[in-house]
Amino acid sequence: MVNATLIDFLSSRAVESYYASVDESKRDYEWRPLFNGYAKAIVMAFDLIDEKEKAMIKGVLERRGQMVEPLPIEGLYHFDRCHNLLNNLNKKGSFVPLLELLMVEHDLEYFVRPNLLRMYWVLSNATGDHVSYIGTLLQKKGNEGGKEVWISGSIKWAKDGLQKVIHSKADNILDQDERECFQSFLDSIKEEKESPLAPDNLRNWIAHRDFLLTDDGFLFNLNNGARNALHYSYAELRGIRDVTLDLCRIVIYLNFMFDWAASHILNNVTLDEIDGFLRTAHGETEKA
Numbered sequence: 204m205v206n207a208t209l210i211d212f213l214s215s216r217a218v219e220s221y222y223a224s225v226d227e228s229k230r231d232y233e234w235r236p237l238f239n240g241y242a243k244a245i246v247m248a249f250d251l252i253d254e255k256e257k258a259m260i261k262g263v264l265e266r267r268g269q270m271v272e273p274l275p276i277e278g279l280y281h282f283d284r285c286h287n288l289l290n291n292l293n294k295k296g297s298f299v300p301l302l303e304l305l306m307v308e309h310d311l312e313y314f315v316r317p318n319l320l321r322m323y324w325v326l327s328n329a330t331g332d333h334v335s336y337i338g339t340l341l342q343k344k345g346n347e348g349g350k351e352v353w354i355s356g357s358i359k360w361a362k363d364g365l366q367k368v369i370h371s372k373a374d375n376i377l378d379q380d381e382r383e384c385f386q387s388f389l390d391s392i393k394e395e396k397e398s399p400l401a402p403d404n405l406r407n408w409i410a411h412r413d414f415l416l417t418d419d420g421f422l423f424n425l426n427n428g429a430r431n432a433l434h435y436s437y438a439e440l441r442g443i444r445d446v447t448l449d450l451c452r453i454v455i456y457l458n459f460m461f462d463w464a465a466s467h468i469l470n471n472v473t474l475d476e477i478d479g480f481l482r483t484a485h486g487e488t489e490k491a
Contacts, residue, residue: 206246209467212474213242213460216481221456225449234453237388240381241322241457245464247376248328260336261469264462269337272317279455282310286448293441300416303440308409310451311358311402318454319361319392321461326365330372358402362389391450399423399433400443402450 217238222230249257262268285306292299317340324339341355369377369385377385395401400423408414408423415422420436435443463481466472 205243205250209464209474210242210246212478213245213463214239216463216478217242217456217460220459220481221452224452224456229449234384234388236378236380236384237453238457238460240377240385241325242460243376243381244325244329244373245461248325249464249468251328251331252333256333256336257469260465263336264465264469270341282314282451282455285309286444289444298437298441300421300437300440303444304409304414304421307444307447308406310447311406312410314451314454314458315392315402315447316355316358316361316406318458319358319365320356322454322457323361323364323368325461326368326373329376330368332368332372358392358406359394362392362394365389388453400435402447405443405447 214235218232218235221234221238222232252260259268263270263272266272289299289302289306320340324334324336327334327339339356365385366389369382369389373382373385393401395404404423411426413424413426415425415432417434420434421440423433423435425432459481463477466477467474
């Protein structure tokens with residue numbers, strides 16, 4: 204029997220928290236079906252996985268497993284402080300392009316990519332395909348020097364996997380509005396064929412120092428030769444951070460739902476306790 208109380212708690216708290224974090228002009232609640240559908244999928248996934256998988260996830264979240272993940276509230280606290288700093292500098296007429304670039308790369312790598320991979324794990328298991336949590340977030344590359352080497356999947360890999368599940372297997376857990384909202388969310392994540400500034404390109408260019416700051420903007424994709432370099436203005440860079448910021452805010456609160464569900468199901472934390480912690484923590488991040 205699916206826990207309807209937990210589903211309602213996850214969805215309502217995520218919607219409330221997400222829309223409290225964005226400008227009033229963006230409070231149109233268009234993403235409500237996304238949060239509703241994901242809440243159902245999370246609860247269904249935890250219902251269907253076995254005890255071994257639950258123990259493995261518990262170990263990961265408690266930082267004693269094969270991989271370690273930061274707590275969502277830790278990332279949100281530093282995320283808000285850094286973006287507030289850059290926004291305040293911009294309001295004063297100061298623009299620090301290197302910090303803008305580094306924040307884009309950080310947010311894509313810290314929030315967007317792992318949370319899309321986690322969403323893929325949730326939807327896959329909720330629809331009956333048992334896939335490993337660690338195996339979804341990290342894929343084994345091989346062995347180097349006698350040690351196993353693991354890599355994380357790309358944003359595109361996660362997006363492609365999510366689209367396949369939503370279109371072929373999610374009818375039993377997501378209604379039409381929820382499926383359409385999931386698709387709208389995925390459509391907001393551009394691919395290389397749609398824009399050179401696709402998230403995977405951005406995180407790779409910035410992480411590998413494949414960019415050059417100039418007097419009037421910056422160049423990307425230098426490692427493929429000067430002829431293939433892409434020039435963008437600093438105003439466009441500010442727009443890139445805005446788009447990434449909007450995407451981050453959505454996946455942050457999707458991740459919160461997963462964390463709340465895990466705390467309740469794996470550690471027997473009551474919903475009242477989670478609610479109290481949530482309201483306290485959210486108030487602290489707003490003050491930061």
